[in-house]
Amino acid sequence: MTGTPSRRDLLRSLPAVQRLLEDPAGQELVRRYGHAAAAEALAWAQDQARRRILDGGPEAGSQAPAGPAALIRAAARRLERMFRPHLRPVINATGVVLHTNLGRARLPEAAVAAVSRIAARASNLEFDLESGGRGSRQQALERLLPRLTGAEAGMAVNNNAAAVLLVLSALAAGREVIVSRGELVEIGGSFRIPEVLAQSGARLVEVGTTNRTRLEDYRRAIGPDTAALLKVHTSNYRIVGFTEAPPAADLARLAAQAGVPLIYDLGSGVLVDLAARGIPGEPTVRQALAAGASVVTFSGDKLLGGPQAGIIAGRRDLVEACARHPLARAVRIDKLTLAALEATLTLYLDEAQALEQVPTLRMLLSPVEVLLRRAEALAGRLRDLDLPAAVEAVETRSAPGGGSLPGVELPSAAVALVPMGASAASLARELRAGDPPVVGRLERDRLLLDLRTVDPGEEEELLAAVPAALARLAR
Numbered sequence: 001m002t003g004t005p006s007r008r009d010l011l012r013s014l015p016a017v018q019r020l021l022e023d024p025a026g027q028e029l030v031r032r033y034g035h036a037a038a039a040e041a042l043a044w045a046q047d048q049a050r051r052r053i054l055d056g057g058p059e060a061g062s063q064a065p066a067g068p069a070a071l072i073r074a075a076a077r078r079l080e081r082m083f084r085p086h087l088r089p090v091i092n093a094t095g096v097v098l099h100t101n102l103g104r105a106r107l108p109e110a111a112v113a114a115v116s117r118i119a120a121r122a123s124n125l126e127f128d129l130e131s132g133g134r135g136s137r138q139q140a141l142e143r144l145l146p147r148l149t150g151a152e153a154g155m156a157v158n159n160n161a162a163a164v165l166l167v168l169s170a171l172a173a174g175r176e177v178i179v180s181r182g183e184l185v186e187i188g189g190s191f192r193i194p195e196v197l198a199q200s201g202a203r204l205v206e207v208g209t210t211n212r213t214r215l216e217d218y219r220r221a222i223g224p225d226t227a228a229l230l231k232v233h234t235s236n237y238r239i240v241g242f243t244e245a246p247p248a249a250d251l252a253r254l255a256a257q258a259g260v261p262l263i264y265d266l267g268s269g270v271l272v273d274l275a276a277r278g279i280p281g282e283p284t285v286r287q288a289l290a291a292g293a294s295v296v297t298f299s300g301d302k303l304l305g306g307p308q309a310g311i312i313a314g315r316r317d318l319v320e321a322c323a324r325h326p327l328a329r330a331v332r333i334d335k336l337t338l339a340a341l342e343a344t345l346t347l348y349l350d351e352a353q354a355l356e357q358v359p360t361l362r363m364l365l366s367p368v369e370v371l372l373r374r375a376e377a378l379a380g381r382l383r384d385l386d387l388p389a390a391v392e393a394v395e396t397r398s399a400p401g402g403g404s405l406p407g408v409e410l411p412s413a414a415v416a417l418v419p420m421g422a423s424a425a426s427l428a429r430e431l432r433a434g435d436p437p438v439v440g441r442l443e444r445d446r447l448l449l450d451l452r453t454v455d456p457g458e459e460e461e462l463l464a465a466v467p468a469a470l471a472r473l474a475r
């Protein structure tokens with residue numbers, strides 16, 4: 001037994017936490033994570049070492065006791081895991097272009113650049129450089145929104161839910177708003193049109209039925225207390241079959257006769273005509289306003305492809321009433337979002353430029369042949385690695401998502417993976433555990449990595465993630 005230290009010797013030789021804290025490497029942990037967290041992690045590392053010795057496993061007697069350097073390294077790894085940012089980039093291989101849980105629209109490069117330009121410096125956010133006095137943050141959008149939509153005026157708030165709440169609060173509180181029973185939408189979570197209306201202080205007057213509402217139904221409901229007609233784009237479901245809803249233009253005429261505004265919640269708010277490019281179902285903002293809507297609301301991060309924001313556009317007096325309402329302050333847009341939104345909207349001054357540079361549009365409109373070629377190339381490279389999985393390129397269909405274009409499915413292409421000796425679901429789990437995490441789609445015991453939502457610039461990371469995940473799976 002000579003030469004082999006006893007357990008007691010090993011335990012006694014474990015360095016004290018205080019000594020680890022005083023070590024230069026320990027000091028570095030204190031500087032980075034603070035004294036309390038560093039001390040906790042070092043105590044944890046020491047405790048782990050103690051357990052190993054007490055468990056008396058093969059490591060206990062045969063190995064040198066954990067020295068200060070090893071314990072500090074273990075603590076550093078733990079701290080790094082613990083304080084790694086929660087919010088991380090992931091590879092969206094679901095095929096759902098606007099995936100609400102994966103951050104909806106990714107920003108165009110011009111918008112990212114605008115955010116970083118404004119973020120770290122002072123800006124003229126609410127400062128009029130000409131007069132030297134106070135300005136409005138909405139000035140950034142004053143030229144762009146009218147030009148891009150035909151509206152007289154426009155403003156932006158935190159998101160579209162806020163835009164709807166603000167418009168109803170400013171234009172209809174204490175009075176009645178007429179809505180079709182076919183348009184009492186729930187967007188998700190607690191955003192339901194009847195509840196938002198109640199929150200705004202307006203009274204909901206439902207007309208028609210779930211599947212059919214006629215202009216006459218609206219006409220009969222108009223009375224002295226009517227503040228507005230509200231049309232809600234059914235952006236996350238469709239009513240098909242025996243259906244009827246008056247076109248926006250007819251509603252607008254009726255509203256004008258009654259002397260009340262037509263409020264049109266568009267949801268997505270697309271600025272290029274997707275129908276003309278083979279994706280039907282979304283009216284453009286310009287079409288909605290041209291049809292006679294007095295004011296429209298739409299999201300910044302759905303089909304527009306910009307940052308999370310809500311845009312209010314339409315008649316100047318109505319937009320100004322919204323801007324003056326006390327709620328406007330509570331839902332105001334922040335400067336980074338504003339910078340991103342202004343840059344995104346600027347791309348739309350030229351439609352071809354927007355189609356090329358707004359990732360959401362680029363992904364939505366990628367031809368399936370291009371996606372299939374990419375899938376085949378990736379599948380070929382993965383097969384060359386002799387992985388423990390069947391790999392093939394397949395044609396599939398994917399959804400635009402994010403509460404837009406319901407019922408629309410786009411032909412797409414994917415790399416299909418079937419791991420050997422393990423389930424596709426367990427491979428999906430390992431891919432999510434990687435860095436960057438990859439989120440795919442399970443379909444009939446296969447894991448599909450849909451290329452419609454993978455940027456070509458992400459392909460090398462995707463290619464590295466698959467063998468790494470299979471290796472973890474085999475462990």
Ligand SMILES: *Cc1c(COP(=O)(O)O)cnc(C)c1O
Pocket residue numbers: 159160161162164185187191232233234235236265266267268298299300301309310403
């Ligand atoms: C998505 C949506 C909203 C909410 O927009 P957010 O930007 O997510 O707040 C409101 N109305 C409709 C019709 C929508 O589709």
